Amino acid sequence: MQADDADPRQLAASFFDGRSARAQPVMLTLYDNELLILGDGLSRRVALHDVQWPERTRHGMRVAHFKTGGSVQNADAAAWDEWVRRNGRGESLVVRAQQSWRWVALSAALLVGLIITLQQWGLPMAARAVVAVAPLSLDESLGEGSLAVIDGQLMRPSRLPEAEQKRVRTAFERAVGALPPDTVPPWKLLFRRSRIGANAFALPGGTMVMTDEMVTLVGGDEEVLTAVLAHELGHVRQRHGLRLLVQATALGGLASLIVGDFSSVLATAPVLLGQASYSRDAEREADAEAVRILRAASISPLVMVKLFERLDAARADKKQGSAGEKINIDKETQDDSVLGIAIASHPADAERIRFFTEAARGN
Numbered sequence: 436m437q438a439d440d441a442d443p444r445q446l447a448a449s450f451f452d453g454r455s456a457r458a459q460p461v462m463l464t465l466y467d468n469e470l471l472i473l474g475d476g477l478s479r480r481v482a483l484h485d486v487q488w489p490e491r492t493r494h495g496m497r498v499a500h501f502k503t504g505g506s507v508q509n510a511d512a513a514a515w516d517e518w519v520r521r522n523g524r525g526e527s528l529v530v531r532a533q534q535s536w537r538w539v540a541l542s543a544a545l546l547v548g549l550i551i552t553l554q555q556w557g558l559p560m561a562a563r564a565v566v567a568v569a570p571l572s573l574d575e576s577l578g579e580g581s582l583a584v585i586d587g588q589l590m591r592p593s594r595l596p597e598a599e600q601k602r603v604r605t606a607f608e609r610a611v612g613a614l615p616p617d618t619v620p621p622w623k624l625l626f627r628r629s630r631i632g633a634n635a636f637a638l639p640g641g642t643m644v645m646t647d648e649m650v651t652l653v654g655g656d657e658e659v660l661t662a663v664l665a666h667e668l669g670h671v672r673q674r675h676g677l678r679l680l681v682q683a684t685a686l687g688g689l690a691s692l693i694v695g696d697f698s699s700v701l702a703t704a705p706v707l708l709g710q711a712s713y714s715r716d717a718e719r720e721a722d723a724e725a726v727r728i729l730r731a732a733s734i735s736p737l738v739m740v741k742l743f744e745r746l747d748a749a750r751a752d753k754k755q756g757s758a759g760e761k762i763n764i765d766k767e768t769q770d771d772s773v774l775g776i777a778i779a780s781h782p783a784d785a786e787r788i789r790f791f792t793e794a795a796r797g798n
Contacts, residue, residue, distance in 0.1 A: 446509065446518040450474060453504040463507060465522040470499075472507065488524070491516055559716070562681040566674050571640070574677050578640030581676075585644070586627070593626035595647045599655065600626050603645070606657040607664045610732035620672045624664065626650075633749065637667040639676035652745050658738045659745075662729055666739075669724025675717040722787060726794045736794040743784050 444465045449458040450472055461474035470486055472479040487500040497515040498508040509515045593600070604624050611619050622641040629646035637643045643664060653659040670676065726736050 443518070443521040446514065448507045448509045448515075450477065450479075451506050451508070453501075453506065461507065463518075465524075488519075558682050559678075562678045565681050566678045569677060573639075574674060575640035577677060577680070578638035578642050581638050582625075582642055582644075585638075589630050590627035590644070590646075591629075593628050593647055595626050595650060599650065602655075603650065603657065603660050603664075607661050610661045610665065610728055610734065611668070613731040613733075614728060618672070620668070622668055622671055633746070635663050635667055637670040637676070639671075639674070639680075641671050643667045643671070652749060653742060656738075656741070658734050659742050661732070661734060662725055662736070662738045663742060665725040665728035666721045668728065669721035670717065672724055673717070673720050675721070679714065679717060718787075719790075722790055726791070730794075736791040739791040740788050743788055747784070 446463045448461055448463050450461040451458060459474050459477060461472050461477060464471040464473070465483075468483050470481045470483060472481065481501050481503065485502040487502065489497045489499055492512075495512065496508055496510045497512055498506055500506045603626075607624065611622075620641055622643060625642060625644050627644055627646055629648055631646070633646060633648040633652040635643065635645040635649055645660070645664065649663065650660065722739075725739065729736050729738070
């Protein structure tokens with residue numbers, strides 16, 4: 436259908452009254468803020484503000500609906516668009532942007548930038564704010580529940596002699612005793628025989644768990660074990676457990692908002708990737724706390740470098756199956772080596788070694 440060349444305000448179209456599916460040929464005219472619809476036995480006036488005008492698209496017919504019921508449509512999209520343009524009905528910025536690949540590309544880039552900004556800075560800041568007002572009892576409750584699950588699935592009672600456990604606790608108590616009391620959160624140290632190899636971790640609420648295998652790995656070296664526990668106490672002081680839980684929840688919500696429920700895999704992947712970077716940031720904060728504690732206790736931060744050297748040696752022994760010094764693990768606690776998984780989200784060893792080396796130099 437073509438516009439009437441004699442009157443640019445007119446356009447041939449089809450009218451539907453909203454009660455039947457029968458189309459009626461009509462002539463549309465824009466005049467004095469009204470849309471006039473004229474056909475065989477039909478004369479109707481609709482105020483322009485009561486017309487729901489269709490947006491311009493590359494394909495498909497144009498259909499205008501009336502708030503009072505009924506509609507008109509035109510299969511010749513080009514003729515409709517020209518009629519609308521000649522009668523001075525401008526398009527919104529959104530519609531014009533949708534028709535431009537440059538605007539679409541820019542919008543996509545801005546959206547990606549916004550998501551990255553939220554993931555890297557917005558969510559961590561929001562999580563800090565939430566944790567700051569959350570009661571410590573929440574951390575304790577989370578820690579108790581987590582320990583019950585860990586003990587049931589990953590841990591066994593420690594075989595480390597009580598005297599050895601006491602020696603490690605006492606050494607750490609001496610170290611934190613050199614700090615201002617108001618900077619030391621409540622803590623409790625437990626020992627477990629492990630299915631995850633040489634490791635130590637902190638749970639929300641102050642419970643720290645060290646595996647027998649970690650003590651064996653470093654030959655019971657008090658200073659190295661104190662450094663390990665100082666790092667874990669840094670997690671407790673910064674409330675990383677609760678903070679990462681808040682961030683994971685928020686990041687999961689953001690991922691679901693973007694990809695919807697269409698694919699649980701797509702929705703889960705951003706959470707896992709995002710949490711890996713958050714975990715690395717938390718490890719850096721805990722390393723800084725470890726340096727603070729070690730310096731207060733007059734222990735060189737280089738003892739952490741010694742830990743990395745022992746970890747590297749243990750990994751190399753396991754990989755090569757050499758006869759070097761290894762952790763003694765019985766069949767019940769045979770390691771998958773989750774050791775690699777446990778530190779997979781940490782900053783690279785080289786970065787951490789450089790950090791502790793510079794800290795030892797007073798930088």
